[in-house]
Amino acid sequence: MAGQQHSPCFLHIQSIIALIFLFPLLQSQPATSPTLLRLTTLPLTLSVVDFGAIGDGVHHDTAAIQSAIDACPTFTSKVCYVTFPPGSYLTATVRLKSGVVLDVQEGAKILGGTRIGDYPREQSRWYVVLAENATDVGITGGGVVDGQGLAFVKRFDERKNVMVSWNRTGACYGDECRPRLVGFIGCKNVRVWNVRLTQPAYWCLHIVRCENTSIHDVSIYGDFNTPNNDGIDIDDSNNTVITRCHIDTGDDAICPKTYTAPLYNLTATNCWIRTKSSAIKFGSASWFDFKGLVFDNITIVDSHRGLGFQIRDGGNVSDITFSNINITTRYYDPSWWGRAEPIYVTTCPRDSRSKEGSISNLLFINITANSENGVFLSGSEGGLLRNLRFINMNITYRKWTKYEGGLLDYRPGCQGLVKHSIAGIIMEHIDGLEVENVNMRWFDNHLRRWNNPLDFRPSTVNNISLLNFHSGLYKVEIEKRERERSGRTTDNPHSF
Ligand SMILES: *[C@@H]1O[C@H](CO)[C@@H](O)[C@H](O)[C@H]1NC(C)=O
Ligand SMILES: *[C@@H]1O[C@H](CO)[C@@H](O)[C@H](O)[C@H]1NC(C)=O
Ligand SMILES: *[C@@H]1O[C@H](CO)[C@@H](O)[C@H](O)[C@H]1NC(C)=O
Ligand SMILES: *[C@@H]1O[C@H](CO)[C@@H](O)[C@H](O)[C@H]1NC(C)=O
Ligand SMILES: *[C@@H]1O[C@H](CO)[C@@H](O)[C@H](O)[C@H]1NC(C)=O
């Protein structure tokens, strides 16, 4: 019993007494009194309170939290739960390691620090909770991880908040220089479930170069006016499953990206989303391929864009399915990307040095949309849209906000914002589009400016098939009279 070399014995000792004696030997720092350690047999559970955490939301508990994590044995196949009992635990960056799951209990909250000194030197590691090159890691427990994002607002503005920038270090520029909330980088077997992630200062949940990630029963609440308040960003990762999520935030809600490697096999189901930007957005970082993604049973409410592809850097996209999706999109301030498009599929070179990626084999099936703008399908000369299928769709167009329409949004990069009259589906640079059982309805209200169902850019669109496609006016007046007769009156845009 005299040193670290004995630690493998730990695996085979089941007796609690033996664990209590051995345990201090596994720690890098002098232990708190061993009798304070609440060790059950399996799974192993350590409470941050036993390592000195105060949980008053005022004093930093970083050292206590990190000691609890570091006290988890490294050489075991069992998961070690690091428990946060009810309380508010203010902390600098906490680093997870293999085999550790944070158990943030109901009534407990991890509060991210708001000082630059609370985060590591490298901007790429600015997270409140960070796991790097770890396996079998996660967060759960029914509690909250909170980034105190509002403390990073320099000026509140209903159109778009002006944010603090930590760019003085030179690590990053402009206004995208704030810490993210939770990051898993280069990890395997990640599980985030039954937890609430709130008020990130920048992006919320970031999955980078990971393999086998499961995110379920997670709710995300960002600020609706804060830029870059993304929900879940998944970069260069394979085999990711997201289900039963509730995301209500300012920027893109579920956002796959490729910076250094392709992204395969992402599935997102049974989610509810509201955002001032795109609910689902591919890109815009898109240097490598995206393949085999499925989105099913998703409700998108009052968002600036529904299902979006912003492919800009040469990566190719293929084999993507969207099924059973209910979308409501509307205009917001144009400083946000998005023009109320329920479906937006674009690929163009970001700038003169960029390549053009292609997008092929997309299936949209069982889609309901209520929108202030039409569908935008825009390939580019060297990056065609190929084999797109729209099956069983009811799209209803009605304008209800005061914002002007009539702009095509190619941002970021490409042609920027371009004046163009509105249409039900705008198409350019496409080879292969099948439309089947699609019903487009138009509200005939005072803002009626558009009743052009299909707009093709001449000589760029090939091989189109329309089967049981219908476009017609929605008879508001008749509806209204019927409503009045049955004693109901309403101006609610969602009630139609
Ligand atoms: C994680 O692995 C990457 C790639 O092997 C390496 O560059 C990085 O330094 C590692 N990070 C840590 C914290 O070990
Ligand atoms: C830092 O960000 C502020 C606010 O966005 C901006 O005014 C300033 O020019 C930026 N400085 C650098 C070096 O990016
Ligand atoms: C994937 O990760 C989960 C934990 O999130 C684990 O239970 C499962 O065994 C892993 N699957 C593989 C194939 O490693
Ligand atoms: C994902 O799969 C692709 C193709 O096999 C591979 O190139 C890439 O390295 C994988 N990424 C990860 C994070 O495992
Ligand atoms: C993606 O999923 C398919 C089907 O399950 C599987 O065959 C393939 O290996 C997966 N790709 C990667 C990169 O893991």
Ligand SMILES: *[C@@H]1O[C@H](CO)[C@@H](O)[C@H](O)[C@H]1NC(C)=O
């Ligand atoms: C669709 O997702 C919602 C949650 O957003 C869930 O309540 C419902 O049961 C799901 N429907 C199906 C058919 O799975």
Ligand SMILES: *[C@@H]1O[C@H](CO)[C@@H](O)[C@H](O)[C@H]1NC(C)=O
């Ligand atoms: C995309 O596809 C084109 C055409 O097949 C190919 O030349 C290019 O290398 C692909 N892009 C990537 C990032 O693999």
Ligand SMILES: *[C@@H]1O[C@H](CO)[C@@H](O)[C@H](O)[C@H]1NC(C)=O
């Ligand atoms: C779509 O969602 C809206 C609320 O966002 C709801 O009123 C409507 O009934 C839903 N439509 C369908 C077909 O599920």
Ligand SMILES: *[C@@H]1O[C@H](CO)[C@@H](O)[C@H](O)[C@H]1NC(C)=O
């Ligand atoms: C579209 O509307 C028709 C008639 O109202 C309805 O039968 C059908 O289920 C709807 N389809 C979708 C995908 O909402």
Ligand SMILES: *[C@@H]1O[C@H](CO)[C@@H](O)[C@H](O)[C@H]1NC(C)=O
């Ligand atoms: C589309 O909706 C129909 C009717 O509700 C259903 O039978 C079919 O399974 C759905 N298709 C998909 C791919 O979910």
Ligand SMILES: *[C@@H]1O[C@H](CO)[C@@H](O)[C@H](O)[C@H]1NC(C)=O
């Ligand atoms: C036309 O497009 C469909 C799919 O949209 C594809 O299956 C078919 O092969 C294409 N036909 C030609 C002649 O390119």
